[in-house]
Amino acid sequence: MNIIVCVKQIQDPEIPASKFRLDADGKKVIPPEGIPPVINPYDEQAVELALRIKEQHGGQITILTIGDEGASSVVKHALAMGADEGVLLLDSAFEGSDSFGTAYILSQAIKKIKEFDLLLCGRQAADWDEGAVGSILAENLGLPLITLAESVDFSEGRWQVKRVILDGYQIFAVPAPVILTVSHELGPPRLPSGWGIITASKKEIPIWDANHIEAEPTQTGGGASRKKLVKLFIPARERKCEIIEGVKPEEAAGALAKKMREEGAL
Amino acid sequence: MKGVLICGELKDEKITSVSKELITTGMRLSNILNQPLDFMLIGDNGNEVAEEVINLGVDRVLTVQGQGYSDLHPERLVAILNQVCERIGPKIILFGQTDMGRDVAPRLAAKLGASVCMDCVDLAFDMASQALLPTKPVYGGNALAQWTSPIQRPQVVTMRPRSEKPAEPGPSKKGKTESIAVEIDETTIRSQLMETTYQEEKGIKLEEAKVIVAGGGGIGGSEGFGLIQELANALGAAVGTTRVPSDENWMPKSLEIGQTGHMVSPSLYIAVGISGAPQHLAGCSSSKLIVAINKDPQAPIFDMADYGIVGDYREVLPSLIEKLKDLKE
Numbered sequence: 001m002n003i004i005v006c007v008k009q010i011q012d013p014e015i016p017a018s019k020f021r022l023d024a025d026g027k028k029v030i031p032p033e034g035i036p037p038v039i040n041p042y043d044e045q046a047v048e049l050a051l052r053i054k055e056q057h058g059g060q061i062t063i064l065t066i067g068d069e070g071a072s073s074v075v076k077h078a079l080a081m082g083a084d085e086g087v088l089l090l091d092s093a094f095e096g097s098d099s100f101g102t103a104y105i106l107s108q109a110i111k112k113i114k115e116f117d118l119l120l121c122g123r124q125a126a127d128w129d130e131g132a133v134g135s136i137l138a139e140n141l142g143l144p145l146i147t148l149a150e151s152v153d154f155s156e157g158r159w160q161v162k163r164v165i166l167d168g169y170q171i172f173a174v175p176a177p178v179i180l181t182v183s184h185e186l187g188p189p190r191l192p193s194g195w196g197i198i199t200a201s202k203k204e205i206p207i208w209d210a211n212h213i214e215a216e217p218t219q220t221g222g223g224a225s226r227k228k229l230v231k232l233f234i235p236a237r238e239r240k241c242e243i244i245e246g247v248k249p250e251e252a253a254g255a256l257a258k259k260m261r262e263e264g265a266l
Numbered sequence: 267m268k269g270v271l272i273c274g275e276l277k278d279e280k281i282t283s284v285s286k287e288l289i290t291t292g293m294r295l296s297n298i299l300n301q302p303l304d305f306m307l308i309g310d311n312g313n314e315v316a317e318e319v320i321n322l323g324v325d326r327v328l329t330v331q332g333q334g335y336s337d338l339h340p341e342r343l344v345a346i347l348n349q350v351c352e353r354i355g356p357k358i359i360l361f362g363q364t365d366m367g368r369d370v371a372p373r374l375a376a377k378l379g380a381s382v383c384m385d386c387v388d389l390a391f392d393m394a395s396q397a398l399l400p401t402k403p404v405y406g407g408n409a410l411a412q413w414t415s416p417i418q419r420p421q422v423v424t425m426r427p428r429s430e431k432p433a434e435p436g437p438s439k440k441g442k443t444e445s446i447a448v449e450i451d452e453t454t455i456r457s458q459l460m461e462t463t464y465q466e467e468k469g470i471k472l473e474e475a476k477v478i479v480a481g482g483g484g485i486g487g488s489e490g491f492g493l494i495q496e497l498a499n500a501l502g503a504a505v506g507t508t509r510v511p512s513d514e515n516w517m518p519k520s521l522e523i524g525q526t527g528h529m530v531s532p533s534l535y536i537a538v539g540i541s542g543a544p545q546h547l548a549g550c551s552s553s554k555l556i557v558a559i560n561k562d563p564q565a566p567i568f569d570m571a572d573y574g575i576v577g578d579y580r581e582v583l584p585s586l587i588e589k590l591k592d593l594k595e
Binding site (some may be wrong): 127165166 | 368582
């Protein structure tokens with residue numbers, strides 16, 4: 001079983017809103033001081049799903065990421081969790097790519113990796129929250145796609161995929177190879193083991209550039225983006241909170257009940 | 267390439283509220299562009315609601331019917347929509363950020379060579395540059411991003427539920443209904459739908475609830491939700507959760523409120539043991555009155571609430587339930 005997992009390095013999405021800063025002209029998020037970037041949590045769950053499948057069926061897990069040299073740390077993280085190898089896609093021509101550019105770069109790289117049974121992405125990246133790359137990738141590669149996968153089974157060349165919908169779930173059967181986007185209902189990913197960290201640190205992460213994957217420069221980068229960022233801004237918070245005090249919880253509760261009634265909310 | 271196309275949805279044979287919100291957005295764009303507004307319904311019962319949709323302000327209702335077309339089967343829906351779009355050539359295609367929209371929209375955009383912007387809360391149009399200006403929450407709702415996307419290329423946009431007011435029926439309007447014949451070669455559909463299960467929410471539906479009591483990670487386990495339920499019962503409220511209780515399986519996933527769950531706007535939202543991650547606030551920030559109960563005075567939920575109590579919910583809720591019962595009597 002050969003599995004490819006696409007991962008992205010992002011700013012830690014768990015930072016408190018108070019540490020979230022934009023630059024003066026609203027074009028960029030300023031990385032918070034002292035908080036290193038992380039693997040996108042949904043992608044980490046995609047790695048977790050790949051590892052669970054490997055434990056059951058054996059095989060090889062390859063990690064792909066696009067980014068600068070620093071992004072190799074998310075590949076290392078996935079290797080430390082138990083993935084087998086990883087590739088960093090790095091070229092100045094890739095910078096500023098939108099979802100279509102990103103999916104194009106990934107699909108060119110995937111064409112270099114000949115055979116695979118399963119391609120996994122996180123359901124969305126927790127920075128731009130678009131959730132489009134996996135779907136565009138499926139169209140580019142002409143592969144069937146199931147989004148928001150929660151769990152999978154494989155038998156006789158077919159995947160059985162449980163996917164999350166708002167008020168329940170669906171089950172799809174689909175022949176391999178297939179692309180899945182993984183949702184957080186899969187459950188928490190494992191922590192890298194000490195041994196995993198040591199082996200990962202010794203592994204070389206090859207760098208593939210635009211030439212290597214035969215990527216057309218017209219398809220990537222900011223110039224190829226189908227939409228351009230006008231500005232980023234922090235949404236206005238209009239509420240002002242009145243903290244209801246009370247010596248005992250009953251007093252506060254009583255005062256709150258009264259307030260809610262005065263507001264006509266009861 | 268011309269016009270605005272809404273991909274409408276039905277639930278229980280009725281037009282969904284997000285579809286009505288899309289009509290509000292679509293009418294605005296169609297007026298600015300002076301181009302027609304089409305509303306498409308794939309699957310059964312499209313004709314039954316056509317008149318209602320026209321009265322909401324749509325120029326043309328397109329219905330597409332066939333075997334299995336009513337299913338939430340993204341691969342088939344993409345194939346159907348691709349054929350319809352090739353035939354009528356819309357400039358702007360609007361979806362709700364729903365089970366259908368979030369899956370179908372990016373695939374359709376890839377097929378059509380369109381631009382895509384997902385989960386938008388505002389959709390403006392700039393005459394000078396002839397470009398759409400979609401705005402969407404990014405970084406889990408910590409920021410909003412406004413984009414510009416020239417409409418030389420088709421535009422696919424999904425709108426977050428409750429971003430606009432639903433369209434209201436006006437005096438009988440002129441509009442027509444057309445049935446579009448779409449043949450899908452089923453051998454090209456590789457994924458096979460085996461099962462769709464809707465997990466019934468007990469009691470009041472979250473989207474329709476006037477009052478919601480929601481519990482978060484601070485509740486600490488499924489037992490704690492007993493108190494949440496008790497408070498909800500005292501208020502005639504629905505129960506909701508954040509991601510932690512649903513990821514930890516304390517409560518069913520179908521009760522989750524936020525970016526990856528339900529979008530609600532009740533008159534009263536009581537957040538108990540909820541720290542207030544932007545991803546959660548995305549789903550409840552339009553509530554009329556927000557009350558927060560949390561033992562951490564620094565919890566960001568207090569920045570979003572109208573009233574707050576700093577305290578342990580195990581101590582506060584029993585008293586609150588008592589007081590509410592007293593008030594009723």
